[in-house]
Amino acid sequence: MSTEPILRVALPVPLSRLFDYRPPAGGALPAVGARVRVPFGRRRLTGLVMSHAAGSELPPERLKRAEAVLDERALLDDDALWLVQFAADYYHHPVGESVATALPAVLRQGEALHPTATVCRATADGGNADIDALERRAPKQAELLRHLLDAGDDGVLHAQLDDMLANWRRAYAALRDKGLATSEERRASDRRPPVELDATPGPDLNDAQRDAVDAVRAADGFGAFVLDGVTGSGKTEVYLHLIADCIARGEQALVLVPEIGLTPQLVARFRERLGVDPELLHSGLTDTARLAAWRRARSGQATVVVGTRSAVFVPLACPGLVVVDEEHDPSFKQQDGLRYSARDLAIARAKRAGVPAVLGSATPTLEMLKHCRDDNYRHLRLPARAGGAEAPVIRLVDTVRHAADDGLSDPVRQAMRSHLDAGGQVLVFLNRRGFAPTLICSACGHVAGCRRCDARLTVHASAGQLRCHHCGAQRPLDPHCEECGEAVRPLGAGTERLEDTLRAAFPARTVTRIDSDSVQRRGAMDDALAAATAGSAEILVGTQMLSKGHHFPQLTLVCVVNADQGLFGTDFRADERMAQSIIQVAGRAGREQRRGEVLIQTAFPAHPFWRRLLDGGYVGVSADALAEREATHWPPFSRLALIRASAHRRQDAHAFLVVARGLAAGLGGDRLDVLGPVDAVMARKAGRYRAQLLLRSGDRAALHTALRALRPALEDDPAARRVRWSVDVDPIELY
Secondary structure, X not given: OOOOOEEEEEOOOOOOOOEEEEOOXXXXXXXXXXXXXXXXXXXXXXXXXXXXXXXXOOOHHHOOEOXXXXXXXXXXXXXXXXXXXXXXXXXXXXXXXXXXXXXXXXXHXXXXXXXXXXXXXXXXXXXXXXXXXXXXXXXXXXXXXXXXXXXXXXXXXHHHHHHHOOOHHHHHHHHHHOOOEEEEEXXXXXXXXXXXXXXXXXXXXXXXXXXXXXXXXXXXXXXXXXXXXXXXXXXXXHHHHHHHXXXXXXXXXXXXXXXXXXXXXXXXXXXXXXXXXXXXXXXXXXXXXXXXXXXXXXXXXXXXXXXXXXXXXXXXOOEXXXXXXXXXXXXXXXXXXXXXXXXXXXXXXXXXXXXXXXXXXXXXXXXXXXXXXXXXXXXXXXXXXXXXXXXXXXXXXXXXXXXXXXXXXXXXXXXXXXXXXXXXXEEEEOOOOOOEOEEEEOOOOOEOEOOOOOOEOEEEOOOOEEEOOOOOOEEEOOOEOOOOOOEEEXXXXXXXXXXXXXXXXXXXXXXXXXXXXXXXOOOHHHHHHHHHHHOOOOEEEEOHHHOOOXXXXXXXXXXXXXXXXXXXXXXXXXXXXXXXXXXXXXXXXXXXXXXXXXXXXXXXXXXXXXXHHHHHHHHHHHHHHHHHHHHHOOOOOOEEEEEEEEEOOHHHXXXXXXXXXXXXXXXXXXXXXXXXXXXXXXXXXXXXXXXXXXXXXXXXXXXXXXXXXXXXXXXXOHHHHHOEEEXXXXXXXXX
């Protein structure tokens, strides 16, 4: 009987199980947390060893042997492995795909953790060579030798020489043959070039900020703190003091932000105030740069790590603090693959590590507010703007009485002129990119629609295209109707059209548009935000990209030109989301000495939402929303899971969900509500028909118990072969 241990390996396949393999022949047993290359059917896959076992359910003759061990030591430590397993268990997602989500792309592909590179350097004889004499005979060789001598023992990478000298390889071959130069393979260094930074003292903390810092400092190990501060109240100052404490203790701080666009200003503040260069982790990095940053965090060289959603998985050698900035932002929820909440995993990670988690927002989610109400989390309030700045004045503009010509009413135009003439900056907010959301025929009323989705095509006039914002399809913008041949016209306004309107209305002013279309070029977002911060962009027009966390010192007026699109949402979170959006964008105004003003165009000024918001602010809206959710048993007073299915045929998607409904009803009993299946609001997207089944329970344990049995049953059901399906635990989008 064999006593050989069994490797339990997570593989990137859509099956909720580990796979058993024998260790590679003749080598050391791979560590738990190390990668291995294994045969899987006709493929070779890179997997991660999750555990060792004494035996397997499979007979010995069916067990295959792992082919290679890719890591000498564990790639992920115990805490990192725990987080991956926790995410797979909580979100009921295959553990192998969860591991793949947590690793940089280069490591998923089986490449080395520390790649090697070829380096050229001068030999001792090269250092003693007569370069002047060499230059007379062979100037190319002399030029190359000078570069190598300047680099010293570090040498010069082949890739760098490709950029420095054309056709250098022939010159190198000659130097090598003379014994003047040599090449060697070296492991890539994780060390960044040293940056001399001096920490600059910041402003004195006010009483509320000091109380918040002291509360976190007093935490003995883990504690979750909701830093609920009005916009401009100085939440970042609180972060800075806590991160400085962390660095002084020799520990690492992980700071999560919802979007790449928020990192430039935040990183600049960190560099100035902390005297360290934060490590960045986000999707804008190359695979190589991301791996290098990941290694520096893992080794402890990076004292401060700033990243977007996926950075929650980065290993830290010595964690001391976790910060989630703008915790309410939906961007923290992954919407495909492993559908995790980075905010919630950050809290779980901090609890595992025994360190504080600070969750900052001017508009905390109802989930966080309920945790505070139940004394699970500590509620820290910053009720006033820092530095004596006053909260902006918010007023409604009735577009029934004051028609919005090309998107702007007369009161808004007049207010813009007044603020611009006084040296202020104006932000015009419209959360809809493109020129117009609809192209309609003037004669027959035909609306241009996407051929692959149940959606209208958006007009992008500057590109001369119609684009689908759901599947990415595009086609040329034709001035004639495809049905009757008559003239077509754009209906409604997007940021592109609004930009044209503003340029025409204010020809002497600088207008800058910031949305996902205008900042596609690398560095464009940084340039646009720099201009906005400096005030050289007098009128800003953009989407929600401008509403989050930015500080524009000269901005005194915010105009929300189409607020009504959020008033009649079908999602139960509509009021909460609407209030968050308005409060966040309004908070950009008047953050310095001059008081800001916010104008909101609406055709429904008597709607009860506006009275709740204007009279009670976000506190009033959230209190009413919590009471309503409690009465109707919706989150955070219940737990949800959404099972989605899509197929080329509508009946296949529904047939699969009917199977899921039957299984779920038998698993959850009377503690589980099973609602559906129904078509998704946009039933057809990218050529596939979509449907969904909603599971709801007031008992979180009951919901997860049902899902734990439901997922593997669905994986084995024949109906699953005809669909793409997913489980979304704690969904933030139901429609």
